[in-house]
Each structure stands twice: as C-alpha cells, then as structure tokens.
Amino acid sequence: MELKRVVVTGLGALTPLGNNVAEYWNGLANGVSGAAPITRFDASKFKTQFACEVKGYVPENYFDRKEARKMDLFSQFAMVVADEAVQDANLVEGNYNPDRVGVIWGSGIGGLRTFQEECVNFANGDGTPRFNPFFIPKMIADISAGHISIKYGFRGPNFVTVSACASATNAIIDSFNYIRLGMADVVVTGGSEAAVTEAGIGGFNALKALSERNDSPETASRPFDKDRDGFVLGEGAGALILEEYEHAKARGAKIYAEVIGGGMSADAYHITAPHPDGLGALNVMKNVLRDANIKPEEVDYINVHGTSTPLGDISEVKAIETVFGDHAYKLNISSTKSMTGHLLGAAGAIEAIAAIMSIKNSLVPPTINHFTDDESFDNRLNFTFNKAQEREVRVALSNTFGFGGHNTSVLFRQFID
Amino acid sequence: MSEIAEKVKAIIIDKLGVEESEVTPEASFTNDLGADSLDTVELIMEFEKEFNVSIPDDQAENIATVGQAISYLEEHAK
Numbered sequence: 001m002e003l004k005r006v007v008v009t010g011l012g013a014l015t016p017l018g019n020n021v022a023e024y025w026n027g028l029a030n031g032v033s034g035a036a037p038i039t040r041f042d043a044s045k046f047k048t049q050f051a052c053e054v055k056g057y058v059p060e061n062y063f064d065r066k067e068a069r070k071m072d073l074f075s076q077f078a079m080v081v082a083d084e085a086v087q088d089a090n091l092v093e094g095n096y097n098p099d100r101v102g103v104i105w106g107s108g109i110g111g112l113r114t115f116q117e118e119c120v121n122f123a124n125g126d127g128t129p130r131f132n133p134f135f136i137p138k139m140i141a142d143i144s145a146g147h148i149s150i151k152y153g154f155r156g157p158n159f160v161t162v163s164a165c166a167s168a169t170n171a172i173i174d175s176f177n178y179i180r181l182g183m184a185d186v187v188v189t190g191g192s193e194a195a196v197t198e199a200g201i202g203g204f205n206a207l208k209a210l211s212e213r214n215d216s217p218e219t220a221s222r223p224f225d226k227d228r229d230g231f232v233l234g235e236g237a238g239a240l241i242l243e244e245y246e247h248a249k250a251r252g253a254k255i256y257a258e259v260i261g262g263g264m265s266a267d268a269y270h271i272t273a274p275h276p277d278g279l280g281a282l283n284v285m286k287n288v289l290r291d292a293n294i295k296p297e298e299v300d301y302i303n304v305h306g307t308s309t310p311l312g313d314i315s316e317v318k319a320i321e322t323v324f325g326d327h328a329y330k331l332n333i334s335s336t337k338s339m340t341g342h343l344l345g346a347a348g349a350i351e352a353i354a355a356i357m358s359i360k361n362s363l364v365p366p367t368i369n370h371f372t373d374d375e376s377f378d379n380r381l382n383f384t385f386n387k388a389q390e391r392e393v394r395v396a397l398s399n400t401f402g403f404g405g406h407n408t409s410v411l412f413r414q415f416i417d
Numbered sequence: 418m419s420e421i422a423e424k425v426k427a428i429i430i431d432k433l434g435v436e437e438s439e440v441t442p443e444a445s446f447t448n449d450l451g452a453d454s455l456d457t458v459e460l461i462m463e464f465e466k467e468f469n470v471s472i473p474d475d476q477a478e479n480i481a482t483v484g485q486a487i488s489y490l491e492e493h494a495k
C-alpha cells in the first residue's frame with residue numbers, strides 16, 4: 001500500500017521559556033535560560049534546589065476551579081498546549097470527521113504530585129483508607145489523552161506512550177504511523193510532564209542525574225561543556241497537530257513542515273546508563289534515515305538529546321560521528337535543553353517544535369552555557385554554542401533517549417508541495 | 418444555622434465549585450449542583466474526614482441533598 005504524506009499544521013507550547021509557541025521560540029532564539037530556584041516546594045534540604053519551572057502559570061486562567069482540581073498539573077499542561085495547537089491548526093467543527101481525529105500523547109511519569117500527596121495523606125492518617133476518588137484518574141499518565149478527547153470530542157485512536165524521556169517522540173512517531181497507514185486523518189500529539197516535586201527532585205538526585213550547581217542555576221545546564229554535572233529538571237508541555245497532507249490541503253490548513261521519518265531502537269544495556277559507544281543512538285539515527293529514505297548528507301540540523309550528563313553527551317556524539325561521517329562537520333548540532341532543562345516525557349514534544357521552528361525561521365537555536373571545551377569532542381563539530389546561527393534548515397532531526405534504553409528519532413523536512 | 422451546617426456548606430462550595438446561594442437544603446448534589454458520581458463519593462469522604470465519622474455505603478446512598486447531609490452529620494458527628 002502507498003503510505004500517505006503527513007504534515008504539521010498546528011503547534012502549542014507551555015515551557016520554562018514561555019507560555020506559548022511564540023514566547024518559547026523567542027526564548028530559544030535569544031539563548032535564554034529557564035532555570036531558577038524551585039518555587040513549587042521547599043527544596044532547602046535537597047542536593048538540587050533549582051529547576052526549569054513554567055512561570056506565571058495560573059490554572060484559573062485556563063480552567064474553572066472545579067475542573068482544575070480534578071486534573072494533575074501534567075494534565076492541565078496537556079490541555080493548555082492542545083488548545084493552542086487546535087486553534088493554531090484552525091480545527092473547527094465541520095472541517096474534520098471527529099471519528100478520524102486521534103490523540104496520542106506522551107508522559108514519562110504522569111501525576112507524580114498527585115501520587116505523592118495521596119500516599120503522604122494516607123501515611124499521616126490512622127490507617128483508615130480515605131483515598132480521594134480522583135486519585136487514580138488524576139495520576140494515571142493516559143488520562144491526559146482522555147481529557148483532550150473529552151474536551152473536543154475527538155473519537156479516533158487515543159492513548160499515551162510511556163518510554164521515560166523518549167515518551168513524546170514515541171507519541172509523535174505513533175501518530176505519524178497511524179496517519180500514513182490511513183488509520184486517522186489528524187492526530188493531536190505531543191507530551192507533558194510536571195515532576196518538579198519532592199519525589200521527582202529527590203528521586204533523580206538519588207540517581208546522581210541532576211546538576212547540583214545551586215550557586216548558578218542559569219548556567220547549570222551546559223551540554224558538551226567540560227564542567228557539565230548533570231541535567232536540570234524541567235516541566236511543561238508541547239503539542240503538535242499531525243495531519244494527512246490531502247486532508248490539510250482540502251481544508252486550506254497552513255503547513256509548518258512535513259514529517260518524513262520515525263526511528264526507534266533499544267540499548268539493551270543498562271537501566272539508566274547509555275551504551276558507552278552509543279550503539280542504541282547510532283541504530284536509531286540509521287533507522288530514521290532509512291525510514292525517511294534520505295541520505296545523511298541531506299540533514300542540516302540535529303536537535304540532540306544532549307542532557308548535560310557526563311556520559312550521555314559523549315555517547316550521542318560518538319553515534320552522530322559514526323552515522324554522518326564527514327558530514328557531521330557540516331551539521332548544526334544543538335541541545336535546547338541548555339535553555340529549557342529536561343522536560344522528561346515532554347522533551348521530545350518541545351524539541352520537535354524547536355526543530356520545526358528552525359526550519360520555518362532558518363535559524364538554529366543555540367546550546368547555551370558553553371564556557372570550556374571538552375577534549376572528548378572533535379572541535380570541528382558545530383554545537384551552535386552560545387548564540388543562534390542563521391542557516392537554511394531543509395531537514396531537521398530530533399533525538400530523544402529514555403531511561404530503560406529507549407531511543408527515538410524523528411525527521412522533519414521543509415514542506416515542498 | 419448550626420456549626421455543622423456551616424461546615425457542610427463550605428465543603429460543598431469548595432468541592433463542587435458552586436455559589437453559596439445555590440447550596441439550599443433542598444439542592445440535590447447531582448441534579449442541582451452539577452456533581453457526578455465521583456464528586457459525590459469525594460463529598461462523602463470529605464464529610465467523613467471533617468467530622469471524624471465513617472459513613473457506610475448503604476447510608477451514603479441516602480445522602481443526596483444538602484439537607485440530608487446536614488441532618489445525617491448532626492445526628493452522627495462526634
């Protein structure tokens with residue numbers, strides 16, 4: 001069977017850099033850091049006391065109080081960005097068949113704060129089980145996709161992908177596949193995460209995964225810098241409307257870019273450490289190029305996973321060098337996590353948006369916070385350090401890798417009819 | 418109005434997001450105040466916590482209005 005073409009027709013973002021796509025892109029283009037001391041709880045006893053939180057978010061601006069109370073923050077974030085994307089795509093009743101519109105969302109954890117609060121309440125009681133009836137439907141990761149479908153009446157395929165930090169990219173790839181196989185006309189996809197809680201920071205601290213640079217939060221996320229010391233936890237969400245090309249054309253939708261390939265692989269090596277030679281990362285990039293049927297030389301920009309951990313950054317770059325050969329030196333490479341922090345299961349969504357916006361604006365967002373070269377990296381590679389670079393981006397690749405050894409890559413191309 | 422009635426009304430206003438004027442003794446949680454079955458379960462649980470009582474399921478089924486909640490709790494609250 002002939003596969004259908006899939007295009008991006010709407011975007012939505014709620015990030016540590018800004019609360020819509022325009023603000024987010026403005027932050028990326030200008031190299032702004034989203035890191036600051038934690039406000040969501042008293043972190044004074046934690047090894048890490050800063051994070052990349054969403055700023056100025058007031059639930060009552062988006063939901064009535066009763067509605068907000070029944071949704072964990074990660075679901076609220078999902079609803080806010082889905083709404084921006086649906087409006088951006090001008091999806092209005094009558095220009096789509098609701099039975100053919102899916103929601104495939106990604107979240108690595110789900111309602112972590114809800115889980116934490118309910119368990120603490122029980123532990124503080126006398127043993128009488130007084131769990132809130134909304135506990136489970138607030139906490140489960142898939143409820144985000146459920147809420148979006150209920151609001152708009154989208155009755156197509158509906159589920160959430162869970163693959164830690166690769167979750168949203170898995171959601172995007174699944175959406176791409178369902179549409180190109182003809183199983184849906186439109187899919188609302190993306191991801192959301194809200195794990196800046198005691199359990200989230202404490203858990204990642206215990207893994208020694210987080211930067212502990214408390215005296216300088218805004219320079220803590222420094223991928224590929226010699227003195228990088230771990231990732232900075234972020235929160236937020238990103239949404240993309242993926243649509244079958246003929247469907248988009250028929251309703252006169254604007255088109256941001258085309259999705260041309262999705263790749264997946266596993267490290268099959270360790271629960272949290274990346275394969276030292278980047279074997280999984282190498283395979284996933286080969287897979288995505290094969291899926292899109294393009295040559296490595298056609299790629300202009302790689303938005304890397306690049307979390308600012310000592311090991312992860314090295315193995316990903318090794319893989320890029322192997323897959324791209326001499327073309328690796330002609331690529332722009334950047335880690336926008338240097339600005340946004342690591343949004344875990346939502347990372348793939350906001351980074352896909354960064355890749356798409358780089359195509360649209362012919363501008364590659366930077367890897368900020370570069371102070372000292374690390375001799376582990378070939379200095380002929382262009383990491384787009386510290387300042388955005390103007391460049392025509394015809395094809396952009398977005399990598400995300402998750403604990404468990406899950407690797408995902410997706411390719412976007414400038415749209416040409 | 419009794420102290421219990423005041424507290425019951427406050428819980429209902431908070432949990433169901435309704436206006437105080439709507440919370441009349443005759444008002445039904447589901448028909449008048451927009452509660453679904455989960456909201457009703459949550460209300461009963463909040464009453465149990467606030468008044469330190471345990472409301473058996475068969476009796477909880479008979480608490481469908483603001484007035485029924487107040488009289489039940491006035492009778493059973495410790």
